[in-house]
Amino acid sequence: MIQFKNIVKSFGPKPVLNDVSFDVPTGSVFFIIGASGVGKSVLIKHLVGLLYRDSGEIWLDDEDISKFDESRMGAIRKKCAMVFQHSTLFDSMTCAENVALPLRKHKHLSLREALAEARERLKVVRMQEFADRYPPEMGDGMRKRVAIARALTVDPKYVLFDEPTTSLDPVSARRVDALIRELSDKLGVTSIVVSHDLTSLFAIADRIVMLYRGKVRLQGSRADFKSTEDGVVQQFIHGRATGPFEL
Amino acid sequence: MAAEAVGAWFLEIAETTGAMTVLLAKVLARLVPPRVDARELVKNLYKMGVRSLPIVAVTALFTGAIMVIQAATIVKRYGAEGLLGWGAGFGTLREIAPLLTALMISGRVGANNTAELGTMVVTEQLDALRVLAIDPISFLVAPRFIAIVSTLFMMTLFADALALLGAAYTGDALLGVSPTTFYNGLTSGLLNFGDVATGLVKSVVFGLVIALTSCHFGLATKGGAPGVGRAVNATVMASAAGIFVLDYLTSFALGD
Numbered sequence: 001m002i003q004f005k006n007i008v009k010s011f012g013p014k015p016v017l018n019d020v021s022f023d024v025p026t027g028s029v030f031f032i033i034g035a036s037g038v039g040k041s042v043l044i045k046h047l048v049g050l051l052y053r054d055s056g057e058i059w060l061d062d063e064d065i066s067k068f069d070e071s072r073m074g075a076i077r078k079k080c081a082m083v084f085q086h087s088t089l090f091d092s093m094t095c096a097e098n099v100a101l102p103l104r105k106h107k108h109l110s111l112r113e114a115l116a117e118a119r120e121r122l123k124v125v126r127m128q129e130f131a132d133r134y135p136p137e138m139g140d141g142m143r144k145r146v147a148i149a150r151a152l153t154v155d156p157k158y159v160l161f162d163e164p165t166t167s168l169d170p171v172s173a174r175r176v177d178a179l180i181r182e183l184s185d186k187l188g189v190t191s192i193v194v195s196h197d198l199t200s201l202f203a204i205a206d207r208i209v210m211l212y213r214g215k216v217r218l219q220g221s222r223a224d225f226k227s228t229e230d231g232v233v234q235q236f237i238h239g240r241a242t243g244p245f246e247l
Numbered sequence: 248m249a250a251e252a253v254g255a256w257f258l259e260i261a262e263t264t265g266a267m268t269v270l271l272a273k274v275l276a277r278l279v280p281p282r283v284d285a286r287e288l289v290k291n292l293y294k295m296g297v298r299s300l301p302i303v304a305v306t307a308l309f310t311g312a313i314m315v316i317q318a319a320t321i322v323k324r325y326g327a328e329g330l331l332g333w334g335a336g337f338g339t340l341r342e343i344a345p346l347l348t349a350l351m352i353s354g355r356v357g358a359n360n361t362a363e364l365g366t367m368v369v370t371e372q373l374d375a376l377r378v379l380a381i382d383p384i385s386f387l388v389a390p391r392f393i394a395i396v397s398t399l400f401m402m403t404l405f406a407d408a409l410a411l412l413g414a415a416y417t418g419d420a421l422l423g424v425s426p427t428t429f430y431n432g433l434t435s436g437l438l439n440f441g442d443v444a445t446g447l448v449k450s451v452v453f454g455l456v457i458a459l460t461s462c463h464f465g466l467a468t469k470g471g472a473p474g475v476g477r478a479v480n481a482t483v484m485a486s487a488a489g490i491f492v493l494d495y496l497t498s499f500a501l502g503d
Binding site: 101 | 286297363366367371372374375376377378379381386439
């Protein structure tokens with residue numbers, strides 16, 4: 001279980017998150033939606049210690065991790081993997097080497113064993129044919145699937161996806177959606193997905209929270225979002241240009 | 248306004264020096280007990296060391312030759328052919344080989360190191376490493392640090408030998424001083440191990456300067472592709488300035 005309690009975060013004089021609180025149920029596909037720049041990515045980066053809150057608490061499996069320093073975050077990062085918006089594969093390594101790296105480091109496999117295991121992991125995301133390619137030689141969708149395979153090497157309980165379908169073609173985007181859904185259904189992984197891809201949202205989300213002007217505007221199921229009378233939420237989920245939604 | 252600018256400049260220098268000291272402490276903490284990625288170390292030793300051999304060889308051979316060309320007039324005028332080996336050896340071993348090798352390695356390896364680390368920072372590859380629970384200092388920085396210092400030490404030894412070879416054969420071709428006479432001048436007792444050691448101590452100091460500046464400015468990169476450009480520029484400037492300042496201080500300290 002992940003709980004955000006009264007999170008406040010500012011960058012200099014600019015407040016980004018203002019008293020944000022919500023719970024992420026275990027095993028769910030949980031979407032965080034909102035306009036660009038509202039602080040969705042900022043919020044999930046707190047979970048892996050890439051950013052630290054100004055005040056509030058972040059609970060992960062009965063531990064308040066908001067005060068953990070870099071040395072204590074190691075254990076959390078093995079439990080809570082992250083797939084970045086731009087994949088962030090290491091350009092100097094092949095896809096197989098990218099996936100093999102955490103296997104070498106955390107499962108203490110030899111290079112040969114780690115590469116063999118990496119090829120198996122790439123099969124899961126249907127990227128085994130591209131194991132020896134370097135990331136700059138591949139498209140966004142392919143890189144994203146390799147990044148997912150790499151994130152899963154540490155057998156995480158939680159996976160954070162930052163805009164997983166942005167810049168992907170519709171077919172690649174739906175494949176990534178299916179992969180996220182499978183993680184939850186087959187492996188019981190809790191996925192937190194930051195996105196404004198409405199097709200993904202209404203296809204795979206179990207629970208949704210919408211951030212608006214630094215605060216939680218609405219949280220609930222897909223049905224709750226469809227049936228709400230909140231004009232701001234309705235304008236956002238229907239992608240209308242006019243209405244009460246302010247940027 | 249001028250006072251404010253000077254103050255800001257001093258603050259920036261103090262901040263950079265402080266950050267480099269912290270980085271050095273972090274790297275040293277990974278050396279005892281060793282927590283350095285061996286595969287990355289070997290990869291960097293090859294990339295930085297082995298692939299620098301051609302450019303260092305060309306620089307060293309021609310540097311030795313140039314020293315003889317510059318000395319030729321005086322050597323001929325005073326008939327001091329027997330001192331040619333000592334003259335070339337003294338300047339090369341103590342000063343020219345470590346200094347020019349450091350400047351070559353700074354341009355080739357230091358700038359490249361900053362560009363690589365800087366690109367990894369701006370494309371969030373460094374954050375990705377942290378999120379995979381892999382320590383970027385142990386995995387990325389410490390291997391590069393060791394590789395740069397070792398490369399400069401070994402390349403200086405290599406440059407010493409090649410520069411003397413270049414000097415010996417140029418002396419033969421231009422002044423008719425045989426390689427044997429050159430060798431005798433070199434080993435006549437006027438030069439000793441201390442002269443070689445001075446150059447090698449300098450190479451380690453210069454290696455530390457290049458490693459620290461290139462890793463620091465790479466890790467501190469901000470602002471996308473223009474930021475990488477600025478970081479590389481800062482590395483080249485700071486390395487060159489650091490090398491000359493520390494050359495002066497080391498020469499002064501090791502004197503004699």
